[in-house]
Amino acid sequence: MPVDSNQPSLLLSAFPPELAGLDQNPPPGWQVRCTGVGAVTAAVTTAGFLAELKPSRVLFVGTCGAYDDRLAIGDLLEASEALSVSLDELEGRAYRPTIECVRWPATLALTPPLGLPAHTVAVSTAITKDVEGVQRFAECAPAGHLELTGVFAACHGAGVPCGAVLGVANRVGPDAHVEWKANNVRVSQSLIETLMAKGVFDGD
Numbered sequence: 236m237p238v239d240s241n242q243p244s245l246l247l248s249a250f251p252p253e254l255a256g257l258d259q260n261p262p263p264g265w266q267v268r269c270t271g272v273g274a275v276t277a278a279v280t281t282a283g284f285l286a287e288l289k290p291s292r293v294l295f296v297g298t299c300g301a302y303d304d305r306l307a308i309g310d311l312l313e314a315s316e317a318l319s320v321s322l323d324e325l326e327g328r329a330y331r332p333t334i335e336c337v338r339w340p341a342t343l344a345l346t347p348p349l350g351l352p353a354h355t356v357a358v359s360t361a362i363t364k365d366v367e368g369v370q371r372f373a374e375c376a377p378a379g380h381l382e383l384t385g386v387f388a389a390c391h392g393a394g395v396p397c398g399a400v401l402g403v404a405n406r407v408g409p410d411a412h413v414e415w416k417a418n419n420v421r422v423s424q425s426l427i428e429t430l431m432a433k434g435v436f437d438g439d
Contacts, residue, residue, distance in 0.1 A: 245290035247281065249382050252420060253297040255427035262436035266290065270382055274319070274358055278385030285393045292343050293390050293397045294435070296426055298404035298419050299356060299380045300411055302373035306354075306403045308418055311426055314399035315353040316340040317383040318376055322363060325371040339387035343398030349433055356401065358384040362411055369407050379407050402426040 243266045248254045250269050261267040268284050270277035281293070299312075306312065319337045323329035331337065341353075357376035363369055372379060383399055390397035402422035405414035430436060 242291035243288055245284060245288055245293045247284070247293060247295045247386060248297045249277070253423045255424045257427060262431075265436060270295075270386060273381055274360070274383075274385035276385070277382035278389050281386045281389035282392070285389060285395055290395060293386070293395055294343065294345070295383065295386050295397070295399040296423075296430070297380070297382070297399075297401055298415065298422055298426075299378045299401040300362065300405045300407035300415070301403045302357075302369055302377055302379060302407050305377040308403050308405065308414065309422060309425065310403045311349075311351050311429060312378060312401055312403070313345075313349060313351045313353045314341050314356045314380075314383060314401060316355050317380075317387040317399075318355050318357050319359075319384045320357050320372070320375055321359055322365075322368045322371060325374070336388070339384060339391050341387070341398045342390070343396040345398060345400075345435055347434055349400065349429070349435070351400065354378055356380050356383050356399070358382070362407060364409050364411065366408055372407065378403065400426060400430065 246265050246267045249272050251258045258267050266288050270280045317339045355376040356378045404418040404422045405411045
């Protein structure tokens with residue numbers, strides 16, 4: 236997709252460590268911002284950035300959790316879509332109105348292509364620690380995240396192409412937070428290094 240050189244590209248992440256230094260040294264032509272944690276916060280802040288900066292495209296980067304062995308710690312992936320879902324829904328204790336949007340596809344074609352696997356990313360309001368709950372989430376997506384539906388929803392509402400590249404920092408479950416703390420810096424650095432090596436931040 237052609238990029239308007241008069242408009243900046245916008246690189247987002249939930250918080251600074253997942254940008255691996257790009258918040259302090261943005262690539263030429265890119266604005267770099269943090270959304271905050273959680274889908275609602277991310278939707279509000281992203282909408283504000285879109286109104287303020289009027290970017291030509293939005294790329295979100297960060298870490299995610301794996302629900303099953305389709306993904307391993309350290310793997311990188313592109314989000315094909317962001318899916319809003321809850322354990323109560325999956326286990327039949329709750330339902331949504333049929334007119335509610337719960338899926339937002341990625342609409343940004345990265346150039347050059349990264350060649351990474353593309354997966355649905357499930358977004359819930361909290362990280363489940365229950366093994367059986369993890370298995371239910373795995374039925375609808377291999378990866379879980381906390382902000383992506385908010386980011387994609389805001390971009391879709393503004394008509395701005397959006398995409399996301401995530402690195403797996405933990406397995407979702409009882410040990411998720413311990414694993415994330417041990418791996419998030421390394422995985423974030425690997426993700427940013429990969430994007431730089433592939434030329435994603437180079438001029439168009």
